[in-house]
Amino acid sequence: MGKMKKILAVMAVALLTLLGVAPAALASAPTDIVVEDAAGVLYQPQLLPAIAGINFRQPTKVAVVTIDGVAGSDVLNASVLELARDLHPEWLSSDGQKWADGLFIFALDPTARKVGTYMGEDLKVSAGDQAKIQDATKSLFGQAQWTDGTIAGVRKGAALINRPWYLSPGFIVTASIAGGAALVGLGTWLVLRKRNRSKAEELMKAGDASFANVSLDLDVTELNANTIPVHSTYGLQVLEKYRNFSTGYARAGVLNQQVHAFSQRELSQGKNVKIVSSYADAAIELDGLDDVIADTNTLLNKFSGWEAAWDRQVRPLRDDLDRLPELLNRSEARGLSSAAALGSFGVQTQDNLQLWASQIQTGRLQPESALDLLKETRAGLGQLLSSHSDDLIGEYAKTNSEAEKMRRTITDQRNYSTGYGRPNILGTVYGMNVFYSVSTFDHAYSSARTSVESARSSASSSGSSTGYGAGGGSFSGSGSSSSF
Known part of the structure; x- marks a missing residue:
């Protein structure tokens, strides 16, 4: 590798000296x-x-x-x-x-x-x-x-x-033809290896942090698992996940030793980056699971700190509620009954979350029942988002085939969603992507709309526009616009 770097450096200096150029600096922040x-x-x-x-x-x-x-x-x-x-x-x-x-x-x-x-x-x-x-x-x-x-x-x-002209694609092609092809090829190879190594190091750092957390908390995790109430539906299902914890930890341990045995040169190879990625995924999954085990034990037993454990369970729903106003304030949503229903849902749910926390505190609501209410609320939000999707499609699609195309795209995007945020009890029990989130809906609908726009392929919807309209008069400023 050292010899190749020297060859590359010599070729680079020779080429730039021959051409008499130097990279231009980007030095001016916006005035x-x-x-x-x-x-x-x-x-x-x-x-x-x-x-x-x-x-x-x-x-x-x-x-x-x-x-x-x-x-x-x-x-x-x-x-x-x-x-x-x-x-x-x-x-x-x-x-x-x-x-x-x-x-x-x-x-x-x-x-x-x-x-x-x-x-x-x-x-x-x-x-x-x-x-x-x-x-x-x-x-x-x-x-x-x-x-x-x-x-x-x-x-x-x-x-x-x-x-600068010497940074334009045309010059790069010409320079390659003139003798820089080998330089570009070798440089690309070196850049790829460096990128692989950087990615592997980042993944290893993330994996090591999670693996260290899991290792330090092994005894606490076991204690938490042993005191989760077995009469709880949620407790039993989290304990079922814990049955595979030791096996997963052992596998992560083997991967930990394997990736730390890689040399810097080996970390530059794509196949080994995949191994490091597997290690990071395994360690991060375990780190999330031991947090869920701790929260399950703390919340269901109302041990000290149950308030923070409950907050972590409702955080995905709160994130959805925070995103609703931006979604509903868009011009395309104005006047739709589904938008009004979502707005009312958001206000009512904010009130419910405060009420449930208070009732858990006083004992009027058991944590198990609170999780049931949370599950029903998140499922209800998903149903309202589906209705909103139908209304938006009805407004935007011009034909039945366009409407069907949008529905298929939204369904595909929702099915492929991996969920988001830190693991929580409901996500661990039912799956992180089982609940329809506002962010998933937003991405799915945008993708559906884009797919229809692309299919229309008309000049007015897909071409580039450079004029300024009748009101522009003789104005001829540089500029253009296009569709997305």
């Missing part, structure tokens, strides 16, 4: 960040610091715009220009015919599912690079991750705007 979130879909406490940490190749003002458009429309370009003329004339050149120099605008219409990029003449890029910036967002936007997608778009823009 200003302006957010106009008319659609109300961006989480600015996350967005603003993330964009502030992105470096451009020259001083750049970043403007982020969202509009609350109409499904099926294509007015993002015109809407951004209208916004600039009405509220931000400083975004325009002195003659009003172009975007101002030093300006990069990233725009989003979540309802019409359009993403756009616009820039001053000194920052403009090719149509192909504009498409690349927009494409960098679409997988995230397809999952309704509006803030993350916006950050990804601005980051991609920073990478492509004013990119």
